[in-house]
Amino acid sequence: MPYLVAAVILVGVLVIIDLILTLGVIQRLREHARLLTQALEGTQSVADFMLPAGSPLPGLRATTVDGTAAPDTGPLLIGFFSPTCHACLERLPGFVSYADAFDGRVLGVAVGAPEDVGDIVAKLRGVADVVIEQVDGPLAKALQVKGMPAMATVGADGVVVASGFELAALPSLVTT
Structure with missing residues (x-):
């Protein structure tokens, strides 16, 4: 009992x-x-996926998949994409088109294991210097990335012009 x-x-x-x-x-x-x-x-506001407009660009130290130093001065377009993020895969083609028309350097960051980011690297490689890094890697920390996809444009003066999680947050490009 x-x-x-x-x-x-x-x-x-x-x-x-x-x-x-x-x-x-x-x-x-x-x-x-x-x-x-x-x-x-x-x-x-969901625009603060990375450094907000008006923030100075921190020092970026990274090596691209081609073995060169990643761009760290403006004008610069930056994009973070992950293969596990559905929105990243949806917005990647638009980012590639935007990058193709962008007047400056482009830094594409594929977030994940090298064996998982091959498709993203292949799509970015034609228009960007591509870096592969893990979640919360040094570039993500320096740029205060809080979610993905994350995109930003940086002016020639090294100050973030615009940032967000979709292309609509970035300045319109005038193409001729």
Whole structure:
């Protein structure tokens, strides 16, 4: 009988702990849903995926897949893309077109393991100096990348002109 009472008490405690944890998860999910809804409705800024406009470009030290130094002065177009990010894969062709018309250097950063980013590297290579780095790599840290895709333009003075997660955040290019 004492074993039965101990077992019932133990099960009761475990059920209470499970209930508390479940309520915590539900609260977190509601908060995330609220934040996503605000972001999609445009009531909250989602442009700060990397250094915001007006920020000076920090020193960038990286080696491209071709073995050269990555560009670190403006005018510069920068884009971060990951093969595990659906939005990255959707926006990559537009970024390549934008980069092709951009009057300056282009730095494309493929985020992930080298064996996983081959398609991104191949698409960027024709228009950009390409660097492969892991999540939270040195370039992402220097540019304060918080999400992907992340894109920015930097002026000749080394100051970020615009940044965001889609091409619409970047300045329009005049093509002739």
